[in-house]
Amino acid sequence: xxxxxxxxxxxxxxxxxxxxxxTSLIWLFEERFNPEQWQSQPLTRYKMVDDIIESEIxxxxxxxxxFLLLGEAIPSTLEGKEHLMYSLxxxxxxxxxxxxxxxxxxxxxLVVKVIHKQD
Numbered sequence: 001x002x003x004x005x006x007x008x009x010x011x012x013x014x015x016x017x018x019x020x021x022x023t024s025l026i027w028l029f030e031e032r033f034n035p036e037q038w039q040s041q042p043l044t045r046y047k048m049v050d051d052i053i054e055s056e057i058x059x060x061x062x063x064x065x066x067f068l069l070l071g072e073a074i075p076s077t078l079e080g081k082e083h084l085m086y087s088l089x090x091x092x093x094x095x096x097x098x099x100x101x102x103x104x105x106x107x108x109x110l111v112v113k114v115i116h117k118q119d
Contacts, residue, residue: 033057039071043089046100049116058104058111066104066111074101082106088116 005013031037031047033055038045052058058066066084067073073084088100098118105113 035069038069042087045086045102046088046091049088049100049102052102053114053116056114058114061111062109063106070102070104073104076103078103085117 031051033048033051038048058069061069063084070084070086074087076083076085078085083106084104086102086104088102091100101117101119103115103117104111105115
């Protein structure tokens with residue numbers, strides 16, 4: 001049995017399948033946060049940063065708890081609120097890669113915000 005689709009239906013089906021495929025591939029290849037990998041492979045941290053931010057795993061944690069999960073932070077020149085900064089490595093790029101950092105912002109010794117910063 002062969003179903004004849006109209007031109008607009010074919011276009012809609014194509015875009016729907018492209019969306020499902022791209023979403024599946026992004027989910028499949030995006031790495032989940034792994035504390036051991038974070039500390040042992042600092043040049044590939046950029047693969048886990050989205051999971052850290054989206055899962056809100058750090059929100060409400062103390063500075064000591066963040067040190068246990070992420071390890072020692074790099075020195076920071078940012079002014080303002082108390083924070084920790086972690087280097088994420090350099091993701092592959094066709095252009096000159098920018099330095100990427102994870103900034104963990106504290107208020108009253110608890111994490112209130114996690115930011116993915118590009119220099």
